[in-house]
Amino acid sequence: MSIVVCVEQRDGKLRKITFEALSEGKRLATASGETLKALLIGSGIAGLADELKKYGVDEVAVVDNEALAAYTSDVYAAVLAAYIAQENPALVLFGHSAVGKELAPRTAAKVDCGLVSDCLAVTFADGDYLFSHPVYAGKAIGSYKVVGPVRMATLRPNVFAVAESEGAGAVVDFAPEIPAAKVTITGVDMASSDRPELTEADIICSGGRGLGGPEGFALIEGLADVLGAAVGSSRAAVDAGWREHAAQVGQTGKVVSPNLYVASGISGAIQHLAGMGSSKVIVGINKDGEANIFNVADYGIEGDLNKVIPALIEKLKELQ
Amino acid sequence: MKIVACIKQTFDTEAKIVVGGDGQISDEGVNLIVNPYDEYAVEEAIRTKEKDGGEVVVVTVGGDKAQEALRYCLAMGADRAVLINDPALAGADSRAVSVALAKLLSEKEAGFDIIFTGKESVDDGVGQVPSRLAEKLDLAQANVVTAFELSDGKATATREIDGGSETLELVLPALISAQKGLNEVRYPSLPGIMKAKRKPLEVLALGDLGLSVDDVASKVELVAAELPPARKAGQRLTGEVDEVVAKLVQLLQDEAKVI
Amino acid sequence: MDFFLNNDELMIQEVVRDFAQSELKPNAAILDKEHRMDLGNLKKMADLGFMGMNISETYGGAEVGVLPYSLGMIEVARACAATAVTMSVTNMVAEVICAFGNEEQKQKYVPRICSGEYSAGAFGLTESMAGSDPGGMKTTAVREGDHYRLNGSKIFITSAEYAGVFVVWAVTDKEAPRSQRISAFLVEKGTPGFTVSKAEEKMGQCGSCTNEIVFEDCLIPSENLLGEEGFGLKIAFMALDGGRIGIASLALGVGLEAIDYAAEYAKEREQFGRPIATFQGLQWRFADTYTELEAARLLVMQAAFLKQQKKPFTTEASMAKLYASEAANRACYQAVQVLGGNGYTAEYPVERLYRDVRVTTIYEGTSEIQRLVIAQQILGRL
Numbered sequence: 001m002s003i004v005v006c007v008e009q010r011d012g013k014l015r016k017i018t019f020e021a022l023s024e025g026k027r028l029a030t031a032s033g034e035t036l037k038a039l040l041i042g043s044g045i046a047g048l049a050d051e052l053k054k055y056g057v058d059e060v061a062v063v064d065n066e067a068l069a070a071y072t073s074d075v076y077a078a079v080l081a082a083y084i085a086q087e088n089p090a091l092v093l094f095g096h097s098a099v100g101k102e103l104a105p106r107t108a109a110k111v112d113c114g115l116v117s118d119c120l121a122v123t124f125a126d127g128d129y130l131f132s133h134p135v136y137a138g139k140a141i142g143s144y145k146v147v148g149p150v151r152m153a154t155l156r157p158n159v160f161a162v163a164e165s166e167g168a169g170a171v172v173d174f175a176p177e178i179p180a181a182k183v184t185i186t187g188v189d190m191a192s193s194d195r196p197e198l199t200e201a202d203i204i205c206s207g208g209r210g211l212g213g214p215e216g217f218a219l220i221e222g223l224a225d226v227l228g229a230a231v232g233s234s235r236a237a238v239d240a241g242w243r244e245h246a247a248q249v250g251q252t253g254k255v256v257s258p259n260l261y262v263a264s265g266i267s268g269a270i271q272h273l274a275g276m277g278s279s280k281v282i283v284g285i286n287k288d289g290e291a292n293i294f295n296v297a298d299y300g301i302e303g304d305l306n307k308v309i310p311a312l313i314e315k316l317k318e319l320q
Numbered sequence: 321m322k323i324v325a326c327i328k329q330t331f332d333t334e335a336k337i338v339v340g341g342d343g344q345i346s347d348e349g350v351n352l353i354v355n356p357y358d359e360y361a362v363e364e365a366i367r368t369k370e371k372d373g374g375e376v377v378v379v380t381v382g383g384d385k386a387q388e389a390l391r392y393c394l395a396m397g398a399d400r401a402v403l404i405n406d407p408a409l410a411g412a413d414s415r416a417v418s419v420a421l422a423k424l425l426s427e428k429e430a431g432f433d434i435i436f437t438g439k440e441s442v443d444d445g446v447g448q449v450p451s452r453l454a455e456k457l458d459l460a461q462a463n464v465v466t467a468f469e470l471s472d473g474k475a476t477a478t479r480e481i482d483g484g485s486e487t488l489e490l491v492l493p494a495l496i497s498a499q500k501g502l503n504e505v506r507y508p509s510l511p512g513i514m515k516a517k518r519k520p521l522e523v524l525a526l527g528d529l530g531l532s533v534d535d536v537a538s539k540v541e542l543v544a545a546e547l548p549p550a551r552k553a554g555q556r557l558t559g560e561v562d563e564v565v566a567k568l569v570q571l572l573q574d575e576a577k578v579i
Numbered sequence: 580m581d582f583f584l585n586n587d588e589l590m591i592q593e594v595v596r597d598f599a600q601s602e603l604k605p606n607a608a609i610l611d612k613e614h615r616m617d618l619g620n621l622k623k624m625a626d627l628g629f630m631g632m633n634i635s636e637t638y639g640g641a642e643v644g645v646l647p648y649s650l651g652m653i654e655v656a657r658a659c660a661a662t663a664v665t666m667s668v669t670n671m672v673a674e675v676i677c678a679f680g681n682e683e684q685k686q687k688y689v690p691r692i693c694s695g696e697y698s699a700g701a702f703g704l705t706e707s708m709a710g711s712d713p714g715g716m717k718t719t720a721v722r723e724g725d726h727y728r729l730n731g732s733k734i735f736i737t738s739a740e741y742a743g744v745f746v747v748w749a750v751t752d753k754e755a756p757r758s759q760r761i762s763a764f765l766v767e768k769g770t771p772g773f774t775v776s777k778a779e780e781k782m783g784q785c786g787s788c789t790n791e792i793v794f795e796d797c798l799i800p801s802e803n804l805l806g807e808e809g810f811g812l813k814i815a816f817m818a819l820d821g822g823r824i825g826i827a828s829l830a831l832g833v834g835l836e837a838i839d840y841a842a843e844y845a846k847e848r849e850q851f852g853r854p855i856a857t858f859q860g861l862q863w864r865f866a867d868t869y870t871e872l873e874a875a876r877l878l879v880m881q882a883a884f885l886k887q888q889k890k891p892f893t894t895e896a897s898m899a900k901l902y903a904s905e906a907a908n909r910a911c912y913q914a915v916q917v918l919g920g921n922g923y924t925a926e927y928p929v930e931r932l933y934r935d936v937r938v939t940t941i942y943e944g945t946s947e948i949q950r951l952v953i954a955q956q957i958l959g960r961l
Contacts (some may be wrong), residue, residue: 105448109455114539117446139337181461190484298554510628510641
């Protein structure tokens with residue numbers, strides 16, 4: 001039997017989460033004795049198979065078809081289900097990305113199997129897989145088992161370490177029947193920013209109500225520029241209209257786990273902590289010494305962010 | 321036009337989570353609300369009806385208390401409500417819930433034009449039901465939608481993707497899962513609350529849907545729940561701004577090794 | 580007997596709380612500082628049914644009853660006392676017109692109040708020489724054919740600058756016995772001879788305006804007489820009785836908000852190396868204050884319940900108003916004390932709450948008048 005990783009690519013470029021999923025898949029395959037397979041779906045993407053081989057894949061199945069140029073959940077789920085029917089894998093892994101969040105459950109419904117979403121860890125012990133998944137936005141962690149021959153999981157980005165390894169590296173074609181899409185994509189609008197995407201970023205600089213207004217985010221962006229960071233926001237700043245909702249970190253926004261999270265002018269409400277509490281290192285900058293952010297920050301600076309951040313930017317520039 | 325909104329009753333987002341002695345999360349004393357994303361779904365359903373006519377049916381799977389969540393939606397302006405309430409569905413996973421909803425919506429409540437759901441619930445945060453339901457009902461879907469329009473029987477939705485957004489055209493019937501920003505949710509008016517008491521709220525058990533307990537078996541089982549390790553307050557850096565900043569950069573480099 | 584709110588009451592409480600916390604609370608300090616009301620929010624409140632809570636649907640009211648009204652008033656007051664007093668007076672104007680108006684008056688004015696077409700309603704009772712003793716007022720209304728001619732002035736008129744209709748009391752027969760000397764009239768904003776004069780510089784509830792209003796040969800059509808001639812005092816007492824439940828609820832809301840804030844603060848604020856809430860001296864204050872406010876809540880709920888059941892409630896309303904306003908004042912005093920120097924600054928909300936709560940033992944009948952009412956009901960007129 002096998003572990004299958006559903007490869008995510010956009011415009012012919014592999015997403016980082018795919019390498020994370022393959023690396024985790026390899027670790028689990030080694031523990032359980034399964035083979036590791038990758039399913040690569042798209043149009044004109046066969047060339048990407050070589051890159052996948054670096055992560056210990058035993059076999060890459062390529063579905064290369066013009067009708068698959070644009071991702072839609074109904075069509076991609078049909079392709080995946082056909083592959084699963086042929087392969088009968090023990091475990092199928094997806095990234096917990098915008099695509100994975102939609103495609104995994106649609107596929108799970110098609111093959112009627114259990115799926116654990118947004119996993120922080122997967123382990124293999126006593127002949128079964130155990131999945132841990134945060135509930136109440138990380139306020140509690142549940143451990144789950146999946147009943148049935150096929151199990152599915154989506155993996156939270158930025159949590160699983162990427163590791164290259166050896167594998168058989170075979171490449172095979174897979175050509176299932178492709179149904180007509182019920183959805184037509186009429187436009188795509190990618191944010192023009194060259195900053196990393198929030199959920200994938202290694203470093204995030206976030207601002208909140210303490211910035212005093214939308215113009216305060218210029219400071220945060222300046223800091224993000226020198227750190228190569230993504231820019232996030234507290235709910236308060238989004239509700240005040242200073243920032244788009246897409247930037248909101250927290251229970252009703254994005255859940256992130258970067259290596260470094262710099263929270264400036266953010267009080268640290270429980271809903272915000274739910275979205276960034278799994279960050280490796282947290283820095284809190286706030287003029288209110290009693291702000292809750294200081295209860296979770298690894299490094300806390302009580303002070304005026306209008307003075308601290310420019311000084312920090314200068315200091316970081318000196319290093320470059 | 322028949323418009324369906326699927327909702328879930330969840331813990332208040334400010335609720336403090338307590339794990340009981342049995343390894344399960346306790347709902348003792350917790351304020352229950354309509355899942356915030358589902359409120360956007362109900363609001364969009366009502367707006368669509370206000371614009372194009374028809375009726376709004378709110379449906380949920382839950383226990384007795386879930387009636388309050390449905391009443392809230394009726395007070396907002398939905399026309400009627402259906403609660404699927406069966407002991408066999410206690411602790412149901414996303415699969416079980418979507419099986420029950422799909423059965424309801426393909427038979428007893430068939431003939432809908434649009435289903436609105438929230439993009440996920442704030443409790444388990446998995447967001448599987450919209451996609452599972454779309455698959456089971458063989459519908460076009462748009463997930464994590466921030467803008468929606470219906471004209472000439474054609475639906476257009478803008479949805480969030482990683483790092484941007486995408487605009488989709490969908491063939492009806494379709495399923496739309498709502499993201500924050502789709503609309504501004506109204507407060508139920510006081511007369512709306514009074515009127516809601518007189519609106520129909522139907523309660524169905526599995527048998528009423530023609531489902532057996534086996535049909536709604538969960539495939540994901542919770543083994544145990546635990547609270548995550550609490551983060552501890554770290555160092556407070558004090559002194560002149562320049563000193564503090566220098567200290568921070570040094571710590572991030574040498575101690576935390578993150579820059 | 581049970582003390583539980585039913586599902587409708589709980590939902591109304593929740594909806595008003597959501598609205599008040601999201602729409603009113605963020606602006607409360609600004610309205611206070613800038614001495615202005617947010618008329619947009621008053622309209623939103625009317626759209627949600629907050630301005631005619633105990634009014635029949637026939638006249639555009641929400642018809643939810645007195646207990647939900649009291650629960651709602653507590654929530655609005657927690658967020659913004661200035662908005663709460665506007666809501667309280669507006670609801671009572673609608674109720675008084677419903678209770679004493681004829682069908683034409685009810686149809687003409689009540690829907691406009693409930694729908695928010697009028698931003699607010701107002702009462703014109705108090706005069707500079709007739710405060711606690713309205714029977715001693717000087718404003719006159721003289722019948723001239725199909726009109727009354729009003730002359731005189733009123734002070735401390737809540738919402739005068741944006742109210743669409745005023746219930747105004749004036750002497751129609753100064754020879755009559757004291758209880759039949761005055762009558763009530765409905766006066767529309769903008770009526771010639773009726774002017775809204777200077778606004779008071781107040782201590783608290785600064786977002787709500789309080790003005791003098793002046794009548795100079797102001798002609799009011801005789802169909803705007805509310806009830807019958809000489810009924811004025813009876814109408815005033817009815818308005819005050821009902822109003823007392825509103826103001827008691829308002830006071831309770833402000834007091835709860837202040838002490839809740841202080842309790843959270845005391846758990847966070849550390850002195851001598853530990854949260855100040857761990858000091859027994861503070862714990863006892865909180866215990867006493869919450870006990871008093873809980874007693875006040877039960878009195879308010881009881882008065883609201885009796886009124887809703889259409890039972891006599893004058894004594895209970897006065898007891899609720901007396902006790903809730905005094906207890907809320909003590910709660911705000913304690914809250915400021917707990918916050919210490921911080922509590923004395925406008926950086927922290929308890930400073931405003933302390934000012935806002937002060938008037939609650941004064942308007943809608945002073946604590947002294949409440950005691951008079953209670954004593955008279957118990958001892959009889961001596």
